[in-house]
Amino acid sequence: MVALFGVVGASCLMSILSVGLAAAPQKSVISAAQFTVTGVVALEIALAIFFPRQSAAPPDERERLIVARAGHWAGLIFLFGVLPALGHYAVHGNGNIMFHVIVIALFVSGVAEYGAQIILFRR
Secondary structure, eight states, X not given: OHHHHHHHHHHHHHHHHHXXXXXXXXXXXXXXXXXXXXXXXXXXXXXXXXXXXXXXXXXXXXXXXXXXXXXHHHHHHHHHHHHHHHHHHHHHOOHHHHHHHHHHHHHHHHHHHHHHHHHXXXX
16 A cells, blocks of 8 residues: 555656646546545455455554554644645635645655554564
8 A cells, every 4th residue: 555655646746746736636636546545445445355354353452552643643744734735725715736735745644654554563
């Protein structure tokens, strides 16, 4: 999933930066976001099918704390991307920039969450 977020996020970032933040949302960015969401759902379903015992098992105390901590950090990263985007929209009224910044914040927070989980599980 980290690779999926990384590859799609990098392509979206390159697409957004090539046309500028003020341009209208490109179809490639929208389709990449849809592909990412669909891919994550498909991966979760495949993991549940191939590893039913692990998917049905309740998480232990350590795992719950790690997932909660990583989710908290990712939420803060997403917040630091969304709040400036909303502030810019309130002042300038440009929804295109808001969309692009929120998409970038979504990808960055997703990669940060999975990266934090990997780091915390290895401690």
